[in-house]
Structure formats: structure tokens, C-alpha cells
Amino acid sequence: MNNILIAGVGGQGTILAGRILAAVILEAGYDLKVSELHGMAQRGGSVVTQARWGERVFSPIVARGEADVILAFEKLEALRWLPWLRPGGQMLVNDQRIDPMPVVTGAAAYPEDIPALLMAADAAVTVCDGYALARRSGSPKAVNMVLLGLLSRHLEFPAAAWEDAIRQAGPEKYLPANLAAFRLGSAEQ
Amino acid sequence: MKQLMTGNEAVARGAWEAGVRVVSAYPGTPSTEITENAARYAEIYAEWSPNEKVALEVGIGASVAGGRALTAMKHVGVNVAADPLFTVAYTGVTGGLVLVSADDPGMHSSQNEQDNRHFGRAAKIPVLEPSDSQEAKDFTVAAFSLSEEYDTPVMLRITTRVAHSRSLVELGPRSERPLPPYVKDARKYVMIPAYARPRHAAVEARLTALRELAETTPLNRVEWGDKSVGIVTGGIAYQYVKETQPGASVLKLGLAFPLPRRKITEFAHSVERLYVAEELEDFWEGYLRAWGLPVRGKEIFPWTGELQPETVASALAAETDRPSSPPAPRPAAAADPPARPPVLCPGCPHRGLFYVLSKMRLTVAGDIGCYTLGCLEPLNALDTTICMGASIGAAIGMEKTRGPEFAQKLVAVIGDSTFIHSGITGLIDAVYNKTQTTLLILDNRTTGMTGHQDNPVTGRTLQGEKYREIDLTQLCRAVGVDRVTTVDPFDLKLMEQTLRAELAAAEPSVIIARRKCALIDREAARPPLAVDRDKCTGCFRCMRLGCPCLSRQEKKAVIAGQCVGCGLCSQVCVPGAIVSAGEAGETL
Numbered sequence: 001m002n003n004i005l006i007a008g009v010g011g012q013g014t015i016l017a018g019r020i021l022a023a024v025i026l027e028a029g030y031d032l033k034v035s036e037l038h039g040m041a042q043r044g045g046s047v048v049t050q051a052r053w054g055e056r057v058f059s060p061i062v063a064r065g066e067a068d069v070i071l072a073f074e075k076l077e078a079l080r081w082l083p084w085l086r087p088g089g090q091m092l093v094n095d096q097r098i099d100p101m102p103v104v105t106g107a108a109a110y111p112e113d114i115p116a117l118l119m120a121a122d123a124a125v126t127v128c129d130g131y132a133l134a135r136r137s138g139s140p141k142a143v144n145m146v147l148l149g150l151l152s153r154h155l156e157f158p159a160a161a162w163e164d165a166i167r168q169a170g171p172e173k174y175l176p177a178n179l180a181a182f183r184l185g186s187a188e189q
Numbered sequence: 190m191k192q193l194m195t196g197n198e199a200v201a202r203g204a205w206e207a208g209v210r211v212v213s214a215y216p217g218t219p220s221t222e223i224t225e226n227a228a229r230y231a232e233i234y235a236e237w238s239p240n241e242k243v244a245l246e247v248g249i250g251a252s253v254a255g256g257r258a259l260t261a262m263k264h265v266g267v268n269v270a271a272d273p274l275f276t277v278a279y280t281g282v283t284g285g286l287v288l289v290s291a292d293d294p295g296m297h298s299s300q301n302e303q304d305n306r307h308f309g310r311a312a313k314i315p316v317l318e319p320s321d322s323q324e325a326k327d328f329t330v331a332a333f334s335l336s337e338e339y340d341t342p343v344m345l346r347i348t349t350r351v352a353h354s355r356s357l358v359e360l361g362p363r364s365e366r367p368l369p370p371y372v373k374d375a376r377k378y379v380m381i382p383a384y385a386r387p388r389h390a391a392v393e394a395r396l397t398a399l400r401e402l403a404e405t406t407p408l409n410r411v412e413w414g415d416k417s418v419g420i421v422t423g424g425i426a427y428q429y430v431k432e433t434q435p436g437a438s439v440l441k442l443g444l445a446f447p448l449p450r451r452k453i454t455e456f457a458h459s460v461e462r463l464y465v466a467e468e469l470e471d472f473w474e475g476y477l478r479a480w481g482l483p484v485r486g487k488e489i490f491p492w493t494g495e496l497q498p499e500t501v502a503s504a505l506a507a508e509t510d511r512p513s514s515p516p517a518p519r520p521a522a523a524a525d526p527p528a529r530p531p532v533l534c535p536g537c538p539h540r541g542l543f544y545v546l547s548k549m550r551l552t553v554a555g556d557i558g559c560y561t562l563g564c565l566e567p568l569n570a571l572d573t574t575i576c577m578g579a580s581i582g583a584a585i586g587m588e589k590t591r592g593p594e595f596a597q598k599l600v601a602v603i604g605d606s607t608f609i610h611s612g613i614t615g616l617i618d619a620v621y622n623k624t625q626t627t628l629l630i631l632d633n634r635t636t637g638m639t640g641h642q643d644n645p646v647t648g649r650t651l652q653g654e655k656y657r658e659i660d661l662t663q664l665c666r667a668v669g670v671d672r673v674t675t676v677d678p679f680d681l682k683l684m685e686q687t688l689r690a691e692l693a694a695a696e697p698s699v700i701i702a703r704r705k706c707a708l709i710d711r712e713a714a715r716p717p718l719a720v721d722r723d724k725c726t727g728c729f730r731c732m733r734l735g736c737p738c739l740s741r742q743e744k745k746a747v748i749a750g751q752c753v754g755c756g757l758c759s760q761v762c763v764p765g766a767i768v769s770a771g772e773a774g775e776t777l
Contacts, residue, residue, distance in 0.1 A: 009529065011751070022193060022355065032193065033321070035354040037297050043531035043562070044737045059432040060321075060354035060425075063498040079526045098750070099740045100529035105567045105732060106741070108527035 001054040002030075003062045004151075007081045008073030009098050010044045013144035016169060017071070018049030020148060023165035024157045025053045033060040046077060071151045073130075073144070074098050075114040082121060090154050091123040094130040094147055126150070128188055137184045139177030149185020159186065194358045196351040199322040200261070200289060201226035202358065203329025205233060207285070208366035210256035213238050213247040215610065216639035217263030218298040219352040220291035224261050225642075228651050232363065237642055237651045240577070240610040241266035245273045245288065252277075252286040252342075253378055255368045257333055261289040264305050265576065269611070271308070274342070278312040279388040280378050281340035281395075283369070285333035289345045291352050294468045295495035298638070300557065300576060302493070304470040309344045309446045313392050315399050316344045316446040317408065320427045322356040328443065330361075331408065339395055339402075346445060348468065350425045350495065400447045408443030411456055418509055419460025421453060421473060421484075426466045426496050433502035448476050457482045464489075464505065468496045532737050533562050536707030536753035538633055542602075542678045543570040544734055544757070545685050551598050551692075554587065556580040556612070558604035559637040559706075568735045577607055581615025585624050593625060597692050600627045606636040606644040609659065613668065619697045620669035626697045627688070630661055631678070633706040641709055665699045672698035679704060681760050707753060715754030717770045720746050724766035731758040731767065 004021070008014040018036060025032050030053040037047065050062045064083050069090045072078030078093045085091055093115065102108035111117060118125045128150050130143040137146070145166065152162050166178050194202065200223045204212060212235040214224035228235035238244035241262040251258035262270060267290050274288065290308065293299040309316030317332050319325040325347060332343040376384045403409060414436045422430045423442035430439060440456045442448070457463045457477070465474040465486035474486035489504040490496070533540050543563035546553055547570040555561060555571035556579060564571035573583050584601035603612045608630050619626040636642040643649035648658030665673045672694055676687050684702070691698040705713065725745045732739060738752040748758070748767070759767035 010531065026193060031357065033354055033356045034193070035350060037349070037353060043534065043559070044529075045531035046529040057356070058428040059498045060350060060356065060428065061498065063433075063502070065499075076526050076529070080529075099737075100527050101532050101565065101567075101735060101737065102527045102530075104737070104740050105735070106729075107566060111526060 001052060001057070003067045003086075004051045005062055005067045005070045005081055005084055006049040006051075006073070007070060007077040008047055009077065010047050012047075012073045014047055014049055014073055017144045017148050018051065020162070020165045020169050021051055021151070023168065024161045025051065027161050027165070028157055030054060031057045033057045035060040046080065048081065069151065069154050071147055073147060076100065076110065078118060079111060079114050082118060082123065085123055087122070089123065091118055091125045092147070092150050092154070093118065093125065093127045094143065095127050096131060096143075128185070130185070133184045133188065134181050137177065137181040139174075139181055142174075142178050142181035145178045145181035146185035146188075149182040150188055152182075152186045153188075162186075191357040191359050193355045194322045194326075195222065195353055195355050196319065196322050196325040196347055197222035197291075197353070198226050199325035199358050200329050200345065200347070201230070202360065203326040204259045204287075205230045206326070206361050206363050207330045207333040208257055208364050209233055209259050209333070210284070211248065211251035211258040212236075212261070213244040213258070214261040215239070215241045215244050215266060216636055216642045217266050217291070218639055219293060219347075219349040220261045220263045220266070220289060221639045221642065222352075223289060223291075224651070227259070235651055237644060239645060241270040242273060245270040245277070248286055248288070249273060249277050252282045252284045254284070255371060256284040257286075257366060258284060259287045259289065259329075261291065263299065264290055264292040264303055265299060265301065266290075267305055267308050269577070274308070275312050276380050277342050278314050279380060279385055279392055281388075281391070282336055282342060285336035286342040287329065287332045287336060287345055288342055289347065292346060292348045294348055297349050300574065302469060304468075304472060305344070305346055306445050306472045307470065309346070313396050314342050314344055315339070315444060316346050317443060318346045318424045318445040319351060319443070320424055320441070321351065322354070322358045324443065325351060326358050328408070339399060340391075341395055341399075346424075348425055396447060400450070403444050403447055403449035404452050406444055409449055409452060410441050410443070411452075412439045412441065414438045416459055417461045418464070418505075419456055419462070420464045420466050421456070421477070422466040423473075424468060426468050426501065429496055429498045429501040430466050432498050434505060442473065445472070448473065450476075450480060453477065454480060454482065457484070462509065464508070466490060466496070466501055469493075530565055531562060532565070532735060533559065534707050535736060535738050535751050536710075536713070536755040538678045538702065538704035538707065539563060539631055540568070540734055540736065540755075541681050541757045541760075542629065542631065542684060542702050543568040544761070545681055545688065546570045546600065546602075547733070549685065549688065551600055551688075552587065552595070554580040554583040554599070554601045556601075556603040556607050557638075558607050558631075560602060560604060560631050563602075565735070567733050571602075578603070578611030578615055581612055581619060581626065581628060584626050584628075585615070585619055585622065588624050588626065593695070596625050600629055600688070600692070602629045602631065604637070605630060605632040605634070605646040605661065606642075608661070609645050613664070616665065616670065616697070616699070617668050624697055625695050627691045628697070628699045630699060630701045632661060632701050632703040634703075635706045635709055637706050637708070641706065661701055670697050670699050672696065673701070674699075675701040675703050677704055678702040679755060679757065681757070707755070713753075715756070717748070717752035717754050718756070718759060718767050719748050719770040721766045721768055724764045726764050726766070728763065730761050730763060734758060734761065
């Protein structure tokens with residue numbers, strides 16, 4: 001059984017990333033369940049897409065301590081979902097900070113140095129500046145494609161399958177930018 | 190060819206395959222996408238009704254006229270539709286009639302987490318409960334056959350996890366069902382006491398027949414495994430049981446009501462230890478206990494919230510020798526990270542209004558919609574939120590209890606769609622019973638919270654066809670409100686002035702705060718703003734707006750993210766430090 005979480009903040013493009021991942025998994029012939037809660041997706045709340053695949057999948061949600069990979073579009077969300085990572089799992093973190101309202105109002109503090117906190121919990125952590133890479137690819141808005149590229153390095157699926165899925169997911173005019181961003185992300189160490 | 194579908198897409202597909210002609214609904218998470226998807230099939234007439242009661246009545250009419258009909262709503266919508274539901278349970282159907290109740294355990298986007306299996310039992314109609322998208326489609330088709338065969342409306346109960354999870358579905362063709370000739374049958378459909386009494390007897394006979402069906406239907410199945418543990422389960426809980434208890438014996442109830450007593454008793458006697466794993470209420474467990482079966486359920490499973498695979502695993506691991514399959518959760522690296530509650534969007538027309546209400550320290554009777562988010566810090570502007578349409582009645586009750594002076598600091602706040610849903614009757618009460626209610630209708634030209642559905646105020650149908658707009662001003666005047674004004678909620682000064690004038694008036698008044706939702710208003714995009722750091726004094730008055738684009742940096746305010754230039758922060762900024770991004774000399 002394979003378990004992945006894509007965590008982020010409403011409006012960051014996690015849902016589209018989850019759809020592309022799902023298409024890639026299906027193409028490989030697995031049974032698949034994807035769970036996403038999108039009622040608040042445009043309201044800046046925490047959002048997560050959960051994907052589970054294998055021979056036969058029952059639960060559509062990942063249990064704590066079961067995720068093989070967590071792809072976090074934002075640092076605080078990485079910390080929030082850390083307890084879902086399995087021992088030895090991969091935490092892929094976009095180096096972006098988005099203050100939640102309790103931080104904006106001063107009621108809470110944004111934790112300092114989240115990558116260090118993640119590493120202290122013995123997670124295999126990769127931090128990626130998705131925005132810088134997206135800019136470098138010529139499309140600053142394609143951060144989600146950069147991060148999908150990063151994710152693709154940790155999964156078994158061929159690059160062609162990812163690129164086909166990206167081709168089918170979005171409008172033609174964004175395709176070159178999206179593919180460039182994905183390729184840059186997948187080349188990131 | 191299998192297709193990846195949400196439970197909601199699968200319900201819509203099932204309705205199409207079952208030859209459904211009419212789908213009616215009021216939007217509500219997690220049910221909304223059923224109707225949006227049904228509307229994509231050319232053979233189906235689909236509509237947004239003004240509320241769930243009307244939606245079900247439309248479904249009933251379609252059924253009486255001989256067509257198959259599906260009506261969808263969230264769990265609390267069934268409360269609104271309960272009146273027709275309890276009587277259509279007596280009349281039965283001509284064309285199959287299915288009511289989808291989309292429950293929200295865990296309250297992802299709801300005001301309560303009631304378990305609507307209770308409604309099925311109370312109305313004495315069968316309840317089907319799928320566990321994934323394939324079943325959501327298959328059970329929808331089965332529900333229509335059951336409805337016609339047993340002359341009963343059928344409830345299809347789904348939950349958020351089933352509605353919003355994607356899994357593979359085998360598609361089938363549509364079975365066309367020609368309309369039978371229309372036959373008037375007053376004894377069946379006119380529920381005067383003389384005709385209703387025999388119908389009640391028919392309901393009881395029907396329930397007896399359905400109990401027999403429950404014993405043999407493939408909707409209920411035993412999956413034998415190791416007989417040391419037997420688990421009665423259904424819905425999403427079935428998936429968590431299968432995931433975490435491989436090899437246990439399972440009795441899966443796809444027909445959640447009525448129950449197969451003989452089948453369950455036989456199962457209970459075949460296993461050493463018997464459990465019921467169900468989300469929320471002890472609906473099934475209560476029957477097993479009444480039948481004297483030695484069962485454990487709510488001693489180990491929670492009464493509240495969504496089940497999780499790990500809750501099922503750890504509850505049963507503590508009971509049995511079976512290892513709990515997922516490893517124990519690891520402690521987080523730090524103390525609980527700060528929560529990230531949803532917020533009003535950048536450019537939201539509700540923000541400025543709540544800022545003014547909060548500043549004026551008014552008592553605010555709130556309602557259901559995006560604007561319920563106005564209750565959160567820093568706006569902290571709501572005193573009550575109960576249910577759809579409750580704001581006006583609640584304000585009237587407050588005024589009648591505490592008197593006219595209290596009412597001068599009291600407003601009711603309701604959205605355009607919610608006002609049409611069930612606010613109008615409250616406003617009629619405000620006029621009829623001589624109140625001085627001040628009502629704010631937040632008219633953002635859409636049903637925002639559920640994802641921008643049209644409604645009678647926008648005058649566009651579910652298919653996007655422009656027809657007649659309901660004119661809110663005329664409507665309020667027609668029920669007897671003389672003082673009706675319309676204000677742009679971005680104009681904070683005018684809003685405050687208008688509020689002061691209307692609160693002072695000793696009669697009911699309505700202020701329509703009209704501005705399009707920022708997410709649909711493409712014309713309104715203005716250049717982003719920025720803070721001139723030299724002018725910013727760090728007073729953080731702007732932070733009281735609760736805008737997600739504003740944050741603190743080195744004791745100054747900064748604007749980042751998706752600023753759409755609504756200008757509220759520059760209106761409240763005393764030193765005038767917030768200007769358009771170019772003028773501030775900053776790059777964003």
C-alpha cells in the first residue's frame with residue numbers, strides 16, 4: 001500500500017496537484033482512493049489531499065504514522081501533518097511561509113525554523129524553494145508543478161506518465177510553462 | 190472502463206443510469222456536487238430550489254407525475270424538508286423517489302453533526318448507505334428499484350468522506366423509462382385524515398415487508414473470516430474495519446434501516462466477540478442491545494466526530510489480541526502548530542461590514558454562509574449562528590426580551606441566498622409583530638460558501654440561463670418594510686452612517702449591502718496595495734480587518750500575497766501609509 005499526503009493552504013493549487021498524481025497512479029493500473037476536503041478550499045484554510053494506492057484499497061484516508069511521502073506546499077502545514085509521516089518517510093517542504101490568522105492577529109507565533117523542527121523529529125526532510133524554481137522556469141505561478149516534479153523523484157512512475165497527466169490537466173496555453181516548471185522540480189536534488 | 194469519481198459524481202451518474210428525469214436541491218456541503226453533476230446530463234432536468242423543503246416537494250411532484258426523481262441536501266437540509274418527508278412516507282410514490290442526505294460527521298462545514306439514519310427510522314422509510322463511489326452509484330440505482338417496488342421514498346445516506354473521496358466506478362448505460370399515463374389517485378396523494386389513516390397502515394405493512402427484504406438483500410452481506418471477532422458495520426466505517434482488521438468477520442449493512450434481525454442474530458451467535466463499528470450515533474448498536482445480543486460499541490468507539498482508521502484500530506486493538514495495523518503516531522516535533530482557520534478572502538465584501546459592526550460594538554444575530562466567518566478573530570462580530578434563516582427570528586426574540594433600547598444596538602445579518610431560503614418569513618414576523626429590527630442583507634450576488642451557485646437573486650438558473658432576478662428591495666417593501674436602502678459595503682463611512690440612522694428608527698429597516706463576491710467579480714480587480722514603511726506607525730489598526738494579505742514585519746504592517754486592491758486597509762489607516770504598490774516604491 002502506498003500513502004501520500006499533499007498538504008497546503010487553500011488557493012495554493014494542491015487540488016490540481018492531487019488530480020495529476022491520481023491520473024499518473026491510474027495509468028499505472030493500481031486501485032486508488034483519493035480524499036480531499038474542499039469546502040474551505042478557497043477560504044485560506046488548511047487543505048489536504050490524501051492518496052492511497054495498491055492492489056486493493058479500503059480506507060480513503062491515511063492513518064497517522066502511515067504516509068510514505070508528505071508534500072507540503074507551506075512550512076507550517078508540514079509541521080501540522082508531520083504525525084502522519086511513517087518512520088523513514090519523506091517530508092518534502094516548499095520553503096514558503098503563509099501566516100495563519102492567529103499569527104496575523106498576534107494571538108499565536110509562527111514557529112521558528114520549521115525545517116530544523118522537522119529534522120529533529122527524525123524525518124527525511126527535503127526543503128525546496130518552489131517559488132524561486134518556478135520563476136527560473138519562467139512561470140512564477142507554477143509552484144505546484146515544481147513541487148509535483150520534486151514529488152515525482154520519490155515515486156516509481158515514469159516521467160512520460162507525469163507529463164501526459166500534466167498535458168491533460170490544464171489549458172494548452174499554460175502547458176509549456178507547466179512542463180518547464182515540472183522538469184525543473186524533478187531535477188532538484 | 191472504470192472512472193475515478195467522487196461519491197457525489199457517482200450518485201449523479203447512478204441517477205442518470207436509473208433513468209431519472211428530475212433532480213432538485215438546495216446547495217449544502219457535502220451534497221452540492223451531486224446536483225451540479227446531474228445538471229450535466231442532457232436527459233435530466235436539474236434545479237436549485239430556494240430551499241430543501243421546496244426541493245423535496247418538486248421531487249414529490251415529479252414522482253406523482255410518474256417520473257423518477259432525486260432530491261439532494263446536506264443533513265441539516267433534511268430538517269427543513271422534514272415536513273413533506275414525513276407525509277410522502279405515507280403517500281408513497283409513482284416514479285421512484287430518492288432523497289440523498291449528505292451527513293457531515295466531524296462538521297467540516299456544518300453547524301451540527303446529526304445522524305440522519307434517525308430520520309429514516311422516524312419517517313419509516315428505508316435508508317441505504319454506500320461505502321465508496323462504486324456503491325454510491327450502485328445503491329442509487331438500487332434505491333430507485335426499491336422505491337417503486339415497495340411504494341416508498343428511499344433515503345440514500347452518504348457522509349462527507351464518501352461524498353468527497355474519489356474511487357473507481359464501472360459505468361453503465363442509462364435505462365430509459367417511458368412515462369406511464371397520468372392517473373389521478375386522490376386516496377393515495379391527498380392526505381386528509383380519512384385517506385391518511387389507511388396509508389399509515391400501509392406504511393406499517395411496508396416496513397414489515399422491508400424487514401424481510403433486509404434478511405435476503407445483497408445490500409447486506411457477511412464476509413466471513415476468523416470467527417473470534419465479528420464486527421457489524423457499514424458506511425465509511427466498513428472501510429476502516431477492512432483496512433485495520435484484515436481477517437475479522439464482518440457483517441456489512443448496506444441497508445442501514447430497517448435491520449435484518451435474524452441475519453444479525455445468526456452472525457452474533459457465530460462469533461466469539463461481537464462489535465458494532467458505526468460513526469456518530471449508536472443507531473445499530475441500540476437494536477442489538479434491545480435484542481439481548483452481547484455487543485460492544487460505544488464503550489470503545491467515540492460518540493462524536495469522524496471515525497479514523499487509527500481510532501478503529503486502537504479501539505479494537507485494546508479489546509482483542511489482534512495487532513493494530515498502523516503504527517502508533519509519532520509525537521510532533523513541537524507543540525501544537527497554530528491553527529489555520531478559513532478566512533474571508535482578500536477583497537471579500539463582508540470584511541468591511543463586519544469591521545464596522547465590530548467597531549460599533551453591536552449585538553449581531555448571524556446566519557449561515559461565508560459571512561459566518563465574521564465570528565472569528567479579529568473581527569469577532571457575531572453573537573449567534575443557529576441555522577439557515579435564524580438571524581431575524583433570533584433578533585426579534587432578543588428585542589422582545591430586552592426591549593427597544595437593546596434593539597438600537599442590535600442587527601440581524603443574512604446572505605442573499607439564505608434570505609431567500611428562509612429569511613423572508615422572519616422579516617414578515619419583524620413587520621407583523623411591530624419590531625424595530627435592523628436587517629442587513631449581504632447581497633454578494635451568489636451562494637458563496639458552497640462554491641458559487643446561482644440563486645433567485647442572481648436570476649440565473651442552474652444551467653446559467655438568465656431569467657428574472659428577485660428584486661430584494663421590492664420584496665422587502667412588499668412585506669411592509671418602508672425603510673430599505675442599498676449601500677456598497679466597501680464604503681465604510683457610509684455604511685456606518687446608514688447603520689446609525691436605521692438603528693435609531695423605531696420601525697423595521699433593511700440595509701442591502703450589495704457587492705459581488707470577490708471570487709466572481711472579475712471586473713473589480715484593482716492594482717495591489719503596499720505599505721509605505723516610512724509612514725507606517727505600527728498601530729496595526731489595519732490588522733483588525735482580518736485580511737490574509739496583511740502581516741507584521743519588524744513592527745510594521747506589510748502586504749503580501751493575493752492583494753486585490755479592495756482598499757479597506759487604506760480607508761482605516763490613520764497615517765495614510767497604505768497606497769498603491771507603485772507609489773510605495775516597493776516591489777511585491
